[in-house]
Amino acid sequence: MPKNTLTPQQQVTEHIQKIDPSIRDVIEMLRQIILGTSSEIAEQIKWNNPSFYYTGEMAPFDPKEYKxxxxxxxxxxxxxxxxxxxxxxxxxxxxxxxxxxxxxxxLAIFKDMADVKAKADALQYVIKQWLSLMYK
Structure with missing residues (x-):
């Protein structure tokens, strides 16, 4: 399937499938934790890697600010x-x-699956803190 016909989610899935098998499951676990934090988070490929962004309402801003x-x-x-x-x-x-x-x-750095599991609550906490800034 040509890239331009894939949804952003399909592009992320395809990208993850091409990642080194030794870290693929870790990446997928992080993906699920991030997306599972809020229904206002979506994913896409940005700068040649999976990225996650806020989908809710925001005041206009300069796109170069990456808000x-x-x-x-x-x-x-x-x-x-x-x-x-x-x-x-x-x-x-x-x-x-x-x-x-x-x-x-x-930055948040993860070594392996055990590290992801140990830091999952902290990751969701940080994401929720970030989201709370969007509502102000």
């Missing part, structure tokens, strides 16, 4: 990083988010 983007996966060399482009705005008391980048992004 809709919640998480973009970075799956380079079997490393599993979730990049939160505006993660600095989140009051993360869980300790999940790492880094102190000037552009405001923060």
């Amino acid at each position: 809709r983007d919640i998480i973009v996966m970075n799956l380079y060399k079997k490393r599993i990083m979730l990049v939160f482009p505006s993660g600095a705005k989140i009051n993360d008391t869980s300790g999940l988010l790492e880094g102190d980048y000037k552009d405001g992004r923060r």
Whole structure:
């Protein structure tokens, strides 16, 4: 099926199927946790990786500000990083988010399935914190 006829969800599924088998299940688990956090989260391929964004109502903004983007996966060399482009705005008391980048992004790093399971609640907490900023 040509790429342009696939839905964004099908494109993400197809992308994940091509990922190294050693981390594929971990990626799929993260995907389910993220999508399961809120019905206002959708997925697409952005910057050549699965990404997740807010689908609810928002005031107009400059698209270069990436205000809709919640998480973009970075799956380079079997490393599993979730990049939160505006993660600095989140009051993360869980300790999940790492880094102190000037552009405001923060990272969540996962080593394996056990790490995902251990951090699942913290991940959902951080996403809910991010979503709460959208309603203000």
